[in-house]
Amino acid sequence: MTTTTPPVTLDDVRDAAARLKGVAHRTPVLRSRTLDALVGAEVFLKCENFQRVGAFKFRGAYNAASRLTPDQLARGIAAYSSGNHAQAVALAARELGTTAVIVMPEDAPRSKRDATAGYGAEIVTYDRYTGDRVAIAEALAAERGLALIPPYEHPHVIAGQGTAALELLEETGELDALLTPVGGGGLMAGSSTAAKGQYPDIRTIGVEPEAGDDTKRSLEAGRRIGIPVPKTIADGQALHTPGELTFSVNRRLLDEVVLVSDDEIRDAMRFAFERLKIVVEPSGATPLAALLSGRVSRLPRRVGVIVSGGNVDADRFARLCAGGE
């Protein structure tokens, strides 16, 4: 038997929290009597939809960027993303007084491009049917001497994402379970590290959309499984395989994965809107969907939920509520 040092520890998460202090928002933890009564538990919602850039992604991006050397920072940062990580890296760069180049598909939604450019980032587009965004970003980073910040495959990114769960647990004390959306696995890995590092008995529950069950399958197989690119409204979780680094953490710390359907996600978004009065994007609503649809078996009493983001524009929200995409 060999013992290896985990790539991310509770101390790494705590260190990230110190770096994020005064830079990231300490987001509120919401309670709802209606929700508690419906699911039969005490639910604590950590609202990362109120985080800067509207999602937890700023935590990991800033933590990683803040550790670059002055020389690296002077040259600038690069990232590839069509989603929240793009805005997160752009804002982290601005906060640290440097520049960012973001590789985005040329058909990315106008609102996401505008928001990213609004933080001062340069946007480089590619054709997502023919181009490989990782290769393009790596070539660009090499050519210009930029530091590439990946969306989840990096210990500093994972540690940063774990700070949301750390703050939640500071406020609630010990919880019986923690529900977290699983996409690339960075938020899940960071959350589990923060939670199990303090409370080894806490039950960590990942939530994936039915079509994007790559982490569930991988956990069952004991190795990373690839699936076809999933078709789901949960665009932050439309990945076809878990990250190598994130899976190495999650196979150790993630107790189970629960799946939810797109309609259950739609219902959860509507519930959040009408009863909680908050805006939650599809991926961010998956844990709430798991609770409301009764998909978690033997639900314990005190349950934490990471509401990971709120970036959905009003028109798409209306389409989703009407059963569309």
Add this chain to the structure above:
Amino acid sequence: MTTTTPPVTLDDVRDAAARLKGVAHRTPVLRSRTLDALVGAEVFLKCENFQRVGAFKFRGAYNAASRLTPDQLARGIAAYSSGNHAQAVALAARELGTTAVIVMPEDAPRSKRDATAGYGAEIVTYDRYTGDRVAIAEALAAERGLALIPPYEHPHVIAGQGTAALELLEETGELDALLTPVGGGGLMAGSSTAAKGQYPDIRTIGVEPEAGDDTKRSLEAGRRIGIPVPKTIADGQALHTPGELTFSVNRRLLDEVVLVSDDEIRDAMRFAFERLKIVVEPSGATPLAALLSGRVSRLPRRVGVIVSGGNVDADRFARLCAGGE
């Protein structure tokens, strides 16, 4: 010159706050860098959309109900409302261990009827084209010996509504201005009492929809003016004349009224959704609309806003965003 005692004082608001402690939520005060940059001020949003029943109305209803004698409470409470006051009185009755009868138009939205009935209230309907809801409620109250809690024409209701501004100012300290929606005038009167009682120089700004400018006209005329029943998406402010009691407070403490169009309200609701990630009903969005549309002249630096409620269902929100009603 005669000096009369004001019907509601700062001490009355403080006393209401003591009664509401542990019963009403102490709602969060949100900040937004984006909003501040757009309007050129420091804006503090007191989020009563997160209040119980989704609006500030619970504060006044509970304060008034909590002052009934044990005999009155044993007989029960009555109210007339098709909106948030209905749910507020129903919940206040339940919290105090008594029953409520709510007079509602027979074509009130299903969701509002269900929510009110969900708190255990009995609903009595009337035809709003032929019936007089006040007369119906008064007759019912007399017949059954119920205590009638009006939506705004009562010192205890006004004092209760003022507790939101009291909490806001506790958190922010002195502000230069306070923006509040004006409907019947209870929230406005309570807010001004709380604000000017502590900071006589604070500028109190009421916001009405263009079509429902009865308080603006009345202030200009120096007496209560009646207008045709206004057609506006701000259903909480579709009143044709100010209350007698509320106007007696507002003519003394309300510095100015600003008007906003329905389209400006729609834009503000969308802004709240997309940038603040919160759900705000049309009436609750009027102060935000006034700020975003530049309708407030010489806007000072530190500005408080009462976001009064968030009761709009997802389907209506979609219709409103599409320019409908």
